[in-house]
Amino acid sequence: MIYSVDVRIVAPVRDTEVTDRVADAVRNLFPNAEVAHESGRIVAEAHSLDHFSDLLHEQAILDTARREFGKRRTEDGFSFALKKQAAFRGVVNFAVGNPDELGDVEVHVAVREPTVEEFVDHIAPPTEDGRPVDPDRRRE
Structure with missing residues (x-):
């Protein structure tokens, strides 16, 4: 099956953070993303979630991922938020509840x-x- 998706990733860069480290956090989870620095944030575009899917499998958090994807799902796609600190370590940690003081990584997937x-x-x-x-x- 052919998958056609557009993934937009936005991560705020606080005054206390190094922009390149925030970009690295995004690349750790989405290595194929094209990352750009904008005023006060990192914005990245990707067309695959294969590596992210591999991480979900490795961390055995498929049910959690499905639940989070379903919370902000539309007929055209879904969105979710990730903890930036975990992303620095290459770990998927969904942001639930109050946003982190450093700001969460927002991911929007258009399918x-x-x-x-x-x-x-x-x-x-x-x-x-x-x-x-x-x-x-x-299917049976």
Whole structure:
């Protein structure tokens, strides 16, 4: 299946932070993103979430990811927020509750193909007993 998505990542850069370190935090989770420095923030664009999906699998947080994607889902895509400090370490940590004092990394995913649901299933498949469920088995 061909996936066509546009990913926009925005991370604030506080006065106490080094801009390049914030850019590195974004690249740690989204290595294929094209990163630009704007006034007071980093803005990045990507067209794949493959590495991010690998991290979700490695950290065994697929159910958490699916829950977070569903909270801010639209018919055209979904959004979620990540903790910047964890991203510095290459770790996915969804931001829930109050925003971090350094500001959260906001990720907006626009899905053109396939459907939003199919794309979410691709990057964070449903699980059974903590293991991804084979998509062919789910259709039975």
